[in-house]
Amino acid sequence: MLGLAKRVGARFLLTSTSEVYGDPLQHPQAETYWGNVNPIGVRSCYDEGKRTAETLSMDYHRGARVEVRIARIFNTYGPRMCIDDGRVVSNFVAQALRKEPLTVYGDGKQTRSFQYVSDLVEGLMKLMEGEHVGPFNLGNPGEFTMLELAQVVQETIDPNARIEFRPNTEDDPHKRKPDISRAKDLLGWEPKVPLRHGLPFMVSDFRKRIFGDHSTSTTSSSSSSASV
Template sequence: MGTLNMLGLAKRVNARFLITSTSEVYGDPLQHPQTESYWGNVNPIGVRSCYDEGKRTAETLTMDYHRGLKLEVRIARIFNTYGPRMGIDDGRVVSNFVTQALRKEPMTVYGDGHQTRSFQFVSDLVEGLMRLMEGDHVGPFNLGNPGEFTMIELAKVVQETIDRNAKIVFRPNTEDDPHKRKPDITRAKKLLGWEPTVSLREGLPLMVKDFRQRLSGADTEAGGSNVAQTEI
């Protein structure tokens, strides 16, 4: 409904409309890496389908407005993105691992840890979105870093960056968790002149620095609050 409302607004004011879709439209893909022409493999009644199908429907609405009402639109399919200013407890795997390692808690890996994801730094994503909006091509475009890591490999990079002694624990996997995820960005390279430039090992320390500062600030505030309560 939010997408539909914004499409109506864009039509009324004659604005160019960007839909930030997701790699989740590919579901648990049978094609690897995923190209924009791949229609996906989504369980429509699965526990995570509200997100997958919501984004797929948003793309459908966007293209309907483009074809039927001549609205100028752009479609970006965003793959896993990380960087400073992420929510500390947003539940995403990179922020989870970083927060857990900084708090001296075990990093939680769901399943056997061999499922893969591709991680792009936030500045690369912003550059891709700007080129998409300033260009002449509707899309969809995969915006992601083709560097592919298993969850265990990601956890080890976090260990190397924060604490080599950080523990890793395994928990049962969630239902319908995609086994593989890697963008084919050939189209973005060709039509947008875009590709990511920041590797995971380059970008992760920048995120860790930000998280460390915010977590230490939160701990200080919590400590100050406890002192005040004790004094009262």
């Protein structure tokens, strides 16, 4: 893709990830932090893959004058996510709707920051329309432990939803929170949607897809019968 961007003179967007910081020793994480990544860990193919993609992008930018833009995206949620993609917000929402226990790994004290999808889209547009290469952290600095996230999901869907603790996964980062000072200063961007405001939109979408939108299916059946 970088070769194609070079040939046609395109501006290239790399959607990198907060995972480049690994299990960070700096908190919150600024773009100047080089990270703390285990290169042979079970998660390293993703972490190191994104780090390599950033390296290649900057090499093409410096050596071939390709216009690149690099965004380091932190946890994002919203409607239309894959229901069973394994991401923590998707897991909790789907489990609560299905009356299953919310699975929390480890002690639940590890933290993440969750941004609503519309905030991310606005940040990516500002990045692509601007003149700054990056990398830029695009994320919501609001920090939640996994237990706090589970409690927000309970409040939104089912106060009686049970929380089930399971052994933690290997190389799971303990803390994750973006320093977005650079994006605020150079892109004029910061997230606007807090978790408690954005989550109900995702819940509504998941509910329709898990249980079916009966009004839509009834209308479709009627239309089909009429056309037959």
